[in-house]
Amino acid sequence: MRASFDLSLYLVLDPVQCGGHDAALAVARAALDGGATLVQLRAPEWHKRAWFDLARELLPITRARGVPFVINDHVDVALAVGADGVHIGQRDLPADVARRLLGPDALIGLSVSNLDETADAETLAGVIDYLGAGPVYATPTKTDASTPCGIDGLAEIRAATRFPTVAIGGIQAHNAAEVMRAKPAGLAVVSAICKAADPREAAAALRASIARART
């Protein structure tokens, strides 16, 4: 279990959406400058060598800011580069297996999309650190995603779990305040930063929106 982490503005870095390896590094730096509090690498179209090459360049960037860096799905890539943890989905390796492979200090997040998956996750105390709940809205980023849970579904998941919960799925500047009404621990975004004309500015605007919603 990770001693401390901040889910407020959780960047899911998709290097294809960013425009490739070098562009992804630039987006990560800019997003951290703008206030991203956690970075996840997710590159479903990429071979693992490309994940490895990018992940080992991202790690010192996130380390320099004291922000955790996790790998989507691939526990082996996380181990290979010494990342801070993984984020796994319902069809990835089981959470207890990931914990066994990564050790007690890793940060492990699990995606849930409904109350059944949330109830299952509740049995994983000591195994996982947080939940990713969604998709809140329909999103073109993840073509195999579950049915959107909406704001009400997000609020139900949050109320049903002891774990801090980051909302994900179709979250953009224009709907961030609405999502925050369900009181998640934070917002996870992909295209809202990866495809932004100014990723630093996009991250800063989201952070401001999150801060306003909490007051």
Place this chain on the structure above:
Amino acid sequence: MRASFDLSLYLVLDPVQCGGHDAALAVARAALDGGATLVQLRAPEWHKRAWFDLARELLPITRARGVPFVINDHVDVALAVGADGVHIGQRDLPADVARRLLGPDALIGLSVSNLDETADAETLAGVIDYLGAGPVYATPTKTDASTPCGIDGLAEIRAATRFPTVAIGGIQAHNAAEVMRAKPAGLAVVSAICKAADPREAAAALRASIARART
């Protein structure tokens, strides 16, 4: 490095070609009855949970026959189930990283398709155990495969390496004898067994063909 292994008849088990999880277990058992000497699990279309569920059922089957069981690409799945090793391609995790994660006793194979990749592999003494050379022929199994190297290319690769080399790519009963003329350590097959009406018989016929070619 694996103390001993036999590349003679190397089954690349594709559970989708077999017809699913249960069918893949049946094909593996039948192929081992027919004389397969090594089993690799390769399911590029599958999520990792399905790999994990199948791999942990395959391992006791291969262990009972004393045949090594390796995982294609996913070092984390190999670690999760305690498989005997991995087979990696040029775009997977680097071989030295896989060796570091899997430890000194794992069996690690590397795909090469030309003399440049073979020359690179020659620097990996102590890291990898064998080469997979191919595709020998064009094959519909692996849609992103390199240009076929042919029998002459296979012979060149074999002559350029100190590693035992298993030929792969489009190998079927009707061309097995032709491939063996390049004197590989063995033949790797996918559809020739996974799609066979009688996988045990298909494996036995290939073993017989390999034995004849060696006399």
